[in-house]
Amino acid sequence: MQHQRKFGPVSNGKEAENLGLMLCHSFNFTGWELFRDRLGIKNYRAIWQDNQIIGGLGLYPMAQWWGGNPVRMAGIAAVGVAPEHRGTGVADELLRHTLQELYNNQIPLSVLYPATQVVYRKVGYEQAGSLCKWQLPIHSIQMRDRTLGMHPVEPILSETFAALYHQQAVTCNGNLDRHPGSWENIFKPTSEETLYADLIGEPDDWQGYIIYTQRREGSSQTIAIADWVALTPAAIRRLWTFIADFRSQFATVIWRS
Numbered sequence: 001m002q003h004q005r006k007f008g009p010v011s012n013g014k015e016a017e018n019l020g021l022m023l024c025h026s027f028n029f030t031g032w033e034l035f036r037d038r039l040g041i042k043n044y045r046a047i048w049q050d051n052q053i054i055g056g057l058g059l060y061p062m063a064q065w066w067g068g069n070p071v072r073m074a075g076i077a078a079v080g081v082a083p084e085h086r087g088t089g090v091a092d093e094l095l096r097h098t099l100q101e102l103y104n105n106q107i108p109l110s111v112l113y114p115a116t117q118v119v120y121r122k123v124g125y126e127q128a129g130s131l132c133k134w135q136l137p138i139h140s141i142q143m144r145d146r147t148l149g150m151h152p153v154e155p156i157l158s159e160t161f162a163a164l165y166h167q168q169a170v171t172c173n174g175n176l177d178r179h180p181g182s183w184e185n186i187f188k189p190t191s192e193e194t195l196y197a198d199l200i201g202e203p204d205d206w207q208g209y210i211i212y213t214q215r216r217e218g219s220s221q222t223i224a225i226a227d228w229v230a231l232t233p234a235a236i237r238r239l240w241t242f243i244a245d246f247r248s249q250f251a252t253v254i255w256r257s
Contacts, residue, residue: 026080
């Protein structure tokens with residue numbers, strides 16, 4: 001028996017609830033409401049079979065900076081297929097429909113972090129970079145430059161943070177013109193962690209910032225950087241000095257790039 005499938009956006013209410021149940025089952029996570037609201041239900045797509053959602057994904061509408069210009073881009077997230085429908089081409093169909101929609105809307109780029117590369121390569125994706133986790137012993141940081149001030153501030157998204165990030169992002173090919181959900185990922189850590197933020201410089205001349213948490217991992221403690229910007233050599237030196245000054249209590253600093 002041949003089943004008819006359809007692709008399209010997801011509406012609020014029962015459809016959103018069913019998509020959430022499927023994705024939670026697919027990825028073994030809870031808290032669908034947080035992810036739904038962070039991205040907005042209008043940015044989710046699904047595959048139906050016999051009026052049942054059997055696959056879905058989310059789209060982050062944003063841009064990447066290339067040559068100092070923002071190029072429209074869709075971040076692909078949470079590509080999930082119901083376990084009983086895996087291996088039947090659902091993911092392939094879901095991605096092809098999504099890419100056709102992006103093409104029709106004149107969005108030239110889409111980017112994702114794949115759990116496996118096979119299914120994405122089948123529809124035309126290729127590896128374009130790496131996400132690395134860096135770890136450094138704090139005692140090895142020898143920088144000692146406290147010329148600029150460090151000013152602790154409330155860790156919430158503000159025009160100051162956004163403006164400093166923008167100044168740095170436009171100079172680096174591939175950096176994101178961030179979606180609000182991307183900012184929320186930074187400013188809303190897990191409930192077990194406290195988020196801290198400091199601005200570098202002075203109110204009339206901010207030169208960067210650092211947003212971080214403090215973690216205990218086994219018998220040692222770690223500084224985990226959620227986001228940082230340093231616009232000048234002086235800000236870079238001050239930022240590394242700030243981290244080095246944790247050396248009496250913290251063993252390592254970690255960040256992603």
